[in-house]
Amino acid sequence: MVDVSLRNISRRFGAVDAVRDLSLTVNDGEFLVLLGPSGAGKTTTLRLITGLESPDAGSVMIDGRDVTHDPPGARDIAFVFQQYSLYPHFSVYDNLAFPLRSPARRVPEPLIRRRVEQTAELLHIASKLNNRATRLSGGEMQRVAIGRALVRDPSIYLMDEPLSSLDAKLRAELRLELKRIQLELGATILYVTHDQVEAMTMASRIGVIKDGRLLQLGTPREIYENPSSSYVASRLGTPQINFLPARLLSDVAMPPETETVGIRTEHLQIATRNGGRMIGRVHRVEHLGEQNHVHLDYKGETLVTLADPHQPLRAGQEVELQLVRPLYFDGAGQRIGPMVH
C-alpha cells in the first residue's frame, strides 16, 4: 500500500497564497481529481508533491515517509505536464526510454526496450516509436507524454491537465483510455483539471479546490448530490445550478437561516398550469437534439433547466414550477440541512 499525503501544506508566491493549509491523502490505487479554476493552486499542489516547489509550511508524506526535503528525483513520482513534456530532439522511443535511462535508476537496456514496447502497445503508439517526437499529432504527443510516466512504476502518477490542449473529440477518447489504463494497472493517480466532465468521468474521488483551499473531498456522486457550499455546487452539473434568493420563494418550506436556494435541473419540475402557486414564464427554448435547455423567467430571475424535447414548451408560455428537494445555503454560501446520502 502506497499512500501519498499532504499535511497542512502552504505555499506563498509574493503576496499570493497559492496553497493554504491544504491536507489531502491519495489512497493506493485511487484516481483522485483536483477540480478548480485556473489559479486555484492545483498545479502548485502537484509541484509541491514532486518537490519542484518546497512548501512554506506542512509536509509531504509518501508511503509514510516524510519526503518534504527530498529532491524530486528521490520521490518516486511520475509527472505528466500540461504541455512541453516531449523532448523535440529525441525520437518517440527515446522520449519514452528517457525516465528509465536516468543515471539514478540504472535499468538495463533490454528491460527498457521491453517496458517501452509494452507502454507503446498500451497507448496504441507502437507504430510511432521511431518517429521524431515533433512529427506526431497532438493526440499522439499527449499519449507519448502520458507514456513517459507509464513506463515507470512509481508510487503515484501526477497529471497536470494532460488533456487540456486537445480538441473535444480527442479529449473524450483519451479520457476513456486513461481511465481504462488506470484500472488495468491499478495505478494511483492524482489528476488536476478545471474540466468537470473529466472529473466526473474519471475520478474515484474529487477534491474541489479554490483559492488554495480544499473545499470538499468526496466521490463524484457525493460532490454532485451533496455539495458543502454553493461554490462546490456550481462547479458540477450542466446546465449550471440555478441560485434563487430565498425571499422569492416565500411559499416553499425551508430551513430558517436559508439565504439562497440552489436548484439543479433535477430539482425542478415543469408542468402546465394547474393551480400551483409557483408560476414561471418560458423565456427561450434551446434545442440541443437529445434534450432542450429551457430558460425560465421567475420573478425577474432566470432559471436554466433541461427538458424533454418532446415536452411542448414555447417561448412566452406560463408554466407551473415545482421544487423537489433543492439545496439550501446560508448567507456565507454554506450548505444547510441534512447531508442526505
Add this chain to the structure above:
Amino acid sequence: MTAAVARSTAHSIVDASPRIKAFAGALVILYALITILPLLWIVATAFKSQSDAIAYPPKVIFEPTLEGYVNLFTVRTRQTPDFIAKLPPPETWYDKLVRKHDMVIAGPSKVVPRFVNSLIIGFGSTFLAVFLGTLAAYAFSRFRIPLADDLLFFILSTRMMPPVAVAIPIYLMYRQLNLTDTRLGMILLYTAVNVSLAVWLLKGFIDEIPREYEEAALVDGYTRLQALRKVVLPQAVTGIAATAIFCLIFSWNEYAFAVLLTSGEAQTMPPFIPFIIGEGGQDWPAVAAATTLFVVPIVMFTVLLRKHLLRGITFGAMRK
C-alpha cells in the same frame, strides 16, 4: 493546421509576386558581390608578383605566382649576384623562386607560430566564454538570484565602452601578474570581454526553452546538471553556435590589445600581418597571402555552424 500557422508567422501572409521575388534576388546577389569582392581581391593579390600587386590601373588578368606565399613563410636575405651564381643549383622550387630576386632563404618566418597562437587564443577564449556564459545564462534564466536584474545590467555595462578604454589598467595589471605576452593572458582577456555578450545572448535562448523539460527530467531522477546536459544543451545548441561565432569573430580579429600586450611568444595574427609589410619593401602579396590564410578558419567555422546560425537568427519563429 500547424504548418499553416508556422508559415504565417515565419513569412508574410501574402506571397510575393514573381517580379518582386526576382528583384529581391537581384538585390541579394548584388549585395553578395559587393561584400565578396574585397575578399576575392585579397585572394587574387596573394598570387600576384609585387609589381603586379601595385600596378595602376589594377591588373585583373595576371600571371599567378606563389612568391607571396613563399615570402610569407620564409625569412630571406639579399645577396650579390656573384654570390648567388656561386651557389649550388637550387634544391626546391621555392629556392629557385627566391633567387630570381637575388635573395636566399635564411629560415622559416614566424607566421606558423603566430597562426597557432591565433588558433589557441581564439578558440580557447571562445570555448571558455561560451562555457561560462552558458552556465551563467542558465542560472539567470532558471534560479531566483538576488539582484538578478542589477547583475545582468552590470554584466552588460562592461560592453558600454570600448574594451581598449581600460587598456592601461589591464596592461599594468598584466605586468604585475606576468601575464603580458602569454597565451593564457590573452585567453583570459578575450574571455572576459566576450563573456558578457555570451551571457546575454544565451540567456535569451535559454529563456525560450520551457523549463518543464528539465523539470520532467528532475522528476524522472536526473540531477540538475544531467538535465542541463541531456535536455537543455541539445535544445540550446543553435544559440550556443551563434554565440560561439560572435565570440570567435571578436577574439580572432582583436587588434588593439594584441598589439599592446603581445610582442613575441603570444603574438596573434592581427598584429603580425602589418609587420610583414615592413620586411623588404611593401610586400602586398605576402600580406594578402597572410590575410587569406587568416580568414580561412573563421569562414570554415561559420560554414560548419551555418545551419545552426540560420536557425539561431530565426529563433522564436520556429514551431516548438
